[in-house]
Amino acid sequence: MAVSKRRIWGWMAFDWASQPYYTLGLTFVFGPYFALVATNAFMADGMEKLAADAQAQSIWSAGQTIAGLLIAITAPFLGAFADNSGRKMPWIAGFSVIYIIASWALWGLEPSGAGLMWTLVIFYVGFFAAESALNFVNAILPSLGTEKEIGRISGSGAAFGYWGGVVSLFILLLLFVESPDTGVTLIGLAPPFGLDATQMEGTRSVGPFIAIWFAIFMIPFFLYVRDDPRLGGQSTRIAVVWGELKETLRGVLRRPSLKNFLLGSMFYRDALNALYAFGGIYAALVLGWTTIQIGVFGIVAAIAAAIFTWAGGLADQRFGPKPVIRFSVWLLIVVSCFIVGMSRDHLFIFPLAETSQVPDIIFYVCGMVIGGAGGSIYAASRSMMVRHTHPDRPAEAFGLFALTGKATAFVAPASISLFTFLTGNVQLGFLPVILLFLLGLLLLRWVNKDGDRAEWSALQP
Structure with a gap:
C-alpha cells in the first residue's frame, strides 16, 4: 500500500x-548552564572547585540514571x-503535554542555585516524556x-531533526543566550523582551523556547499521522497484556x-547517550568554555x-x-579516547602551552564526529529494529528496543559518576564509555544483517 508523502513528512x-x-x-545550553549553577552552589557551600565540578556531574548523571530506569x-x-488497543496517538499526545509543561518550567533555575534539585527532577520528567513519545513514534516507522525504503526514511527523519536542532540553537544563541561577562548575545545584542542578563534570563528562556517550538512544529504530525484502523481490537486487560508481553x-x-542486537545496542546506545549528556558538561568543566562557546560548538556538531x-540513511x-552502525561505533571509540586523554594542559602524554588552542580545535572535531556518527547510529538502529519487528506488534517491539536502550541506562552515568568520584577527574570519568562501545561491537557480530522476521514467523505455532 502506497504511503502519502504528507504522512511521511x-x-x-x-x-x-x-x-x-x-x-x-540535554547537551549544549541547559545542561552546561545547570552544571555551572550547580558547581557555583556547591562551592558556595565550601567545596573546592574540582570536587564541586565532580559533584555537579554526578547529580546530573544520577537524574539521567533514574529517568532511564523508569523508561x-x-x-x-x-x-x-x-x-493491543491499536492506538498510539493518544499516548503521543499525552506525553507531548508533559513535555511542554516540563520544558517551560526549566525557566525556574536561577543563577543562585535556588530550586536546583527541583529543576533537575523537572528536566528528567520532560526527558522521560520525550523518550516515551519517541517509542510510539518509532513504532509507526x-x-x-x-524494508529497503525504511533506512532512507529513518535517516532522513533523523537528519531533519538535527536541522531543527541547528535552527533552534542558532536562534537561541543569536538572540537569547547572553555571555555572563558582557551580558550580550553572540552578535552583541541584549536579550529581548526585557530579559535580565544579570539573572541569566536569556539562557533560562531555553525552557519556554523548547516548549513553544515543540507545540508549533508538532502540528503537522497530528494533522497527517493517524493510527492504522486495521490494527488493535485485542484485549487491553492488564493481565492479558502482561501475559502476551x-x-x-x-x-x-x-x-x-x-x-x-538488543544486547549490543543496549551497550553502544548507553555509551552514546553518555557522550550526548556529558559532552557539554566536559567542555564547561574541563576546557572552561562559556555557554555561548558551547552553543557555537553545538551548531557545528548539529550541522555535521x-x-x-x-548520508548514513542513503548508506x-x-x-x-549493520555496516553503518559498526563504522559509526568505531568513530565514537576514537573520539572517546581523545576525551579521556585531553585537557586544557595536555594531550595524552604531551604537554600543551597554557594558551594552546589545540584542545579547542580537537574538541570541535570530536563534536562533529559525535554528531554525525551518533545520528547515523540512531537512524540505522531503528532501521535494524524494523528488520526484527513483526508488522502486527511494532509498538511492543520498539518498547523492547527502549527497554534494552534504557535497562542499563544507569550503567554509563553511574560508571562515569563512580570513576569521576574515585579519580577526582572529569576526563577519567569517561573511561567506562569506551568499554561499553567495545561490548556493543562484539555482540553485533552475531546479528543477521537482514533481520530475523522470517525466522520469527517460523517459530510461531
Whole structure:
C-alpha cells in the first residue's frame, strides 16, 4: 500500500519538533548552564572547585540514571498495551503535554542555585516524556515504506531533526543566550523582551523556547499521522497484556539475531547517550568554555549530524543498517579516547602551552564526529529494529528496543559518576564509555544483517 508523502513528512515532523530538548536542553545550553549553577552552589557551600565540578556531574548523571530506569520499566508494557488497543496517538499526545509543561518550567533555575534539585527532577520528567513519545513514534516507522525504503526514511527523519536542532540553537544563541561577562548575545545584542542578563534570563528562556517550538512544529504530525484502523481490537486487560508481553520476552531468547542486537545496542546506545549528556558538561568543566562557546560548538556538531545522518540513511538503503552502525561505533571509540586523554594542559602524554588552542580545535572535531556518527547510529538502529519487528506488534517491539536502550541506562552515568568520584577527574570519568562501545561491537557480530522476521514467523505455532 502506497504511503502519502504528507504522512511521511508528518512523521518526520516529530524529530524536528522534539530535537531541541536534546540539542538545547540535554547537551549544549541547559545542561552546561545547570552544571555551572550547580558547581557555583556547591562551592558556595565550601567545596573546592574540582570536587564541586565532580559533584555537579554526578547529580546530573544520577537524574539521567533514574529517568532511564523508569523508561525501561514502562516502555515494553505501554507498547504492548498500545498494540493491543491499536492506538498510539493518544499516548503521543499525552506525553507531548508533559513535555511542554516540563520544558517551560526549566525557566525556574536561577543563577543562585535556588530550586536546583527541583529543576533537575523537572528536566528528567520532560526527558522521560520525550523518550516515551519517541517509542510510539518509532513504532509507526515500519508502516511508512518497504524494508529497503525504511533506512532512507529513518535517516532522513533523523537528519531533519538535527536541522531543527541547528535552527533552534542558532536562534537561541543569536538572540537569547547572553555571555555572563558582557551580558550580550553572540552578535552583541541584549536579550529581548526585557530579559535580565544579570539573572541569566536569556539562557533560562531555553525552557519556554523548547516548549513553544515543540507545540508549533508538532502540528503537522497530528494533522497527517493517524493510527492504522486495521490494527488493535485485542484485549487491553492488564493481565492479558502482561501475559502476551511475557511470551514475547521469552521468545527473544529463541531469536539469536534479535537477542544479540538488543544486547549490543543496549551497550553502544548507553555509551552514546553518555557522550550526548556529558559532552557539554566536559567542555564547561574541563576546557572552561562559556555557554555561548558551547552553543557555537553545538551548531557545528548539529550541522555535521544533519549531513552525515542523511548520508548514513542513503548508506543504509544501499548496504543495510549493520555496516553503518559498526563504522559509526568505531568513530565514537576514537573520539572517546581523545576525551579521556585531553585537557586544557595536555594531550595524552604531551604537554600543551597554557594558551594552546589545540584542545579547542580537537574538541570541535570530536563534536562533529559525535554528531554525525551518533545520528547515523540512531537512524540505522531503528532501521535494524524494523528488520526484527513483526508488522502486527511494532509498538511492543520498539518498547523492547527502549527497554534494552534504557535497562542499563544507569550503567554509563553511574560508571562515569563512580570513576569521576574515585579519580577526582572529569576526563577519567569517561573511561567506562569506551568499554561499553567495545561490548556493543562484539555482540553485533552475531546479528543477521537482514533481520530475523522470517525466522520469527517460523517459530510461531
